[in-house]
């Protein structure tokens with residue numbers, strides 16, 4: 001058998017780790033090790049296995065383990081299964097054999113260090129570099145070799161007893177290699193009572209005066225109470241008396257001088273007699289020996305008022321995968337035949353041992369005696385490691401019926417249970433090479449292996465959704481099936497790991513600790529049902545419902561149906577078909593339930609999502625409001641700035657124009673008296689750079705040639721000479737003087753003849769600037785509009801955007817008005833120019849009417865030193881100057897074409913301006929497109 005070659009608890013040794021088989025409970029840990037090995041990563045010097053922890057490196061780990069434990073408790077999450085470690089002291093013999101090599105050391109209350117001794121397999125593996133030689137484990141609490149039984153009880157079981165009296169179910173089981181002190185821990189010795197006797201005493205002390213000693217209520221099935229009739233009560237009484245009598249007899253026999261006896265008994269299978277009954281530590285004691293203050297805190301505190309308690313005990317063992325009642329009455333006088341018990345499921349799917357003897361006990365003393373009877377029937381054998389080694393798993397159970405005064409008929413009576421399981425010690429099968437010991441060892445290891453598998457599966461299932469849920473193989477061994485209820489929510493379990501510090505059993509101890517480390521990762525889970533038990537309960541339910549009326553009449557029949565066989569393999573094909581049909585219906589029902597549940601969950605999720613969305617929406621709208629307010633504020637300030645700058649610009653413009661008009665008016669007034677000289681001359685500062693402008697501008701801005709002005713002194717001289725030389729000159733001069741006066745008069749009427757070009761240029765410039773500014777404004781406004789558009793989009797088309805639009809449109813209107821005023825200004829300028837043009841024309845006509853003045857003769861001129869004509873214009877006669885001539889020639893209507901005079905550049909400009917007025921500013925964008 002493969003398992004017989006494996007390590008006892010199913011955990012591979014370091015030697016075996018390299019093989020194909022990996023024990024599930026440590027697969028992760030070993031996988032980690034093997035993985036690192038495969039990848040050539042250096043092994044950690046210390047491995048750590050802690051509650052909820054895989055193998056890790058040392059420094060981080062202790063903190064992490066402690067932190068996790070702390071946080072789980074702080075968070076109020078499920079409570080972790082308590083795993084206590086107890087180290088037994090070395091015996092003198094062991095010390096002499098050199099077993100003390102310091103391989104086990106307690107670091108603190110929760111941490112244990114294991115260092116591989118020389119010659120151990122672990123050390124060999126470490127030397128090969130495939131396993132660490134130092135291991136660190138953490139537990140709920142570690143108890144060293146000096147820990148007394150009382151101290152251990154106080155710290156472990158006392159609270160469990162209290163819980164059981166309050167109605168809870170509790171299991172304590174010991175686990176460890178053989179000869180590690182499991183039995184000692186549970187039962188103790190005569191001088192040092194173990195956990196179980198202390199628990200019994202504790203219970204009875206607490207229930208003093210509250211016992212229900214009638215035998216009419218009895219625990220049945222897994223956790224039910226049955227009302228016994230009078231004959232049954234009588235039968236119970238007889239059984240009880242005979243058991244106690246038997247114990248009395250045995251004790252008195254044992255107390256004879258010849259000492260303890262030993263006897264042999266058949267294991268029950270195959271007639272092989274291999275089990276020996278040997279005297280044990282408790283055999284000689286008549287009563288439980290407890291220290292005076294051991295149960296000082298006993299009392300009835302926390303117990304329900306008015307409730308009385310009926311206490312029943314049972315004791316059975318699992319030996320070679322068979323269940324034996326250790327309280328069988330009357331005692332089987334034929335040692336070769338022990339009755340095996342069957343494991344069944346009740347109608348709720350909870351396993352129970354059918355036909356197990358339950359004895360009512362009324363004192364700690366009686367309980368003690370019952371325990372001793374069972375103890376005598378238990379299978380012990382002498383092995384090379386332990387001369388009195390338990391060869392079976394023994395389970396002592398105490399059921400407490402909480403009897404309320406109003407329902408003493410049994411209905412509604414609560415039941416709680418305290419079970420104490422002393423597991424057989426795991427051991428190397430190679431130590432038991434043959435015979436019954438090897439078979440026992442194999443079976444022990446098998447059931448421990450199954451326990452390990454169940455714990456691993458439970459841990460896997462409790463590990464969230466990261467791994468798929470596994471079926472917990474409770475049904476694969478009797479031990480796990482019996483303990484199933486405590487692992488699946490019917491109660492709570494607590495593990496005591498026993499180790500001895502012997503160097504020779506170091507490897508086995510290490511494996512046991514690795515196994516227990518998996519249990520440290522368990523949490524107390526909710527109640528669950530097994531599949532088969534569930535099917536069976538379903539099968540019974542319809543029958544139960546259909547027979548309800550019958551059952552009401554006859555309670556006895558109900559009990560019979562309750563105690564139906566729980567093994568599904570016992571059902572015939574008809575029953576199985578019925579089961580299939582029921583299961584189909586059940587599947588449909590459950591599917592419907594699940595669908596309803598899903599719908600509810602969906603609804604809840606939707607409503608929660610809606611809440612979240614509404615909350616987010618509110619948050620967003622708040623943020624949006626804030627943003628909108630900010631944007632509005634910003635754009636309002638921008639619009640205000642824009643308005644101010646526009647106002648400033650146009651008022652400046654108007655002021656400039658006022659100044660210009662005033663200046664022009666003053667100039668005109670000033671020039672009114674000297675129209676013949678400088679009326680056409682532009683002010684020197686108003687002449688723009690002709691090269692920097694376009695031709696049309698140049699033409700517009702270039703001043704007309706200066707009106708010829710007579711040089712006063714030369715003019716007088718010439719006049720005098722011309723008068724003396726030519727007598728007609730005087731006449732001509734008179735006419736000319738008259739015409740000159742007339743001309744002056746007309747010139748006076750002409751407003752702004754000379755600076756009109758400058759004026760128009762300046763006005764044009766201003767206009768151009770204004771238009772440029774307007775274009776700039778428009779661009780700015782377009783940007784503003786675009787910004788506003790995006791802002792408004794962000795603002796979800798709310799009313800503040802409208803306000804902005806209104807502000808913008810009012811700004812637009814204002815700009816349009818200003819445009820209008822500019823156009824009006826331009827028009828008035830045009831009117832002025834047209835007026836000027838008319839006046840210029842009439843002036844030209846007047847000049848044309850003036851008789852031409854005969855130029856002086858060249859000779860005379862030369863004679864009189866007047867040859868400086870030409871470039872020296874100021875010394876020439878005004879009528880002889882080229883520009884003057886060209887000007888007036890151009891304006892003089894010819895006799896042939898009087899209606900179309902030849903235009904001078906200046907008049908052409910004026911004409912062109914009149915024909916095509918300066919472009920009015922293009923209308924502003926009337927409305928921003930949003």
Ligand SMILES: Nc1ncnc2c1ncn2[C@@H]1O[C@H](COP(=O)(O)OP(=O)(O)OP(=O)(O)O)[C@@H](O)[C@H]1O
Nearest residue numbers: 088089178179180181182183184386389390424425
């Ligand atoms: N804490 C302890 N203090 C003193 N002695 C102890 C302690 N624990 C165990 N021993 C002694 O060690 C020996 C082995 O103990 P025990 O029989 O309880 O081991 P075990 O684990 O039950 O072994 P097995 O699995 O083979 O039954 C006994 O002689 C017992 O008295």
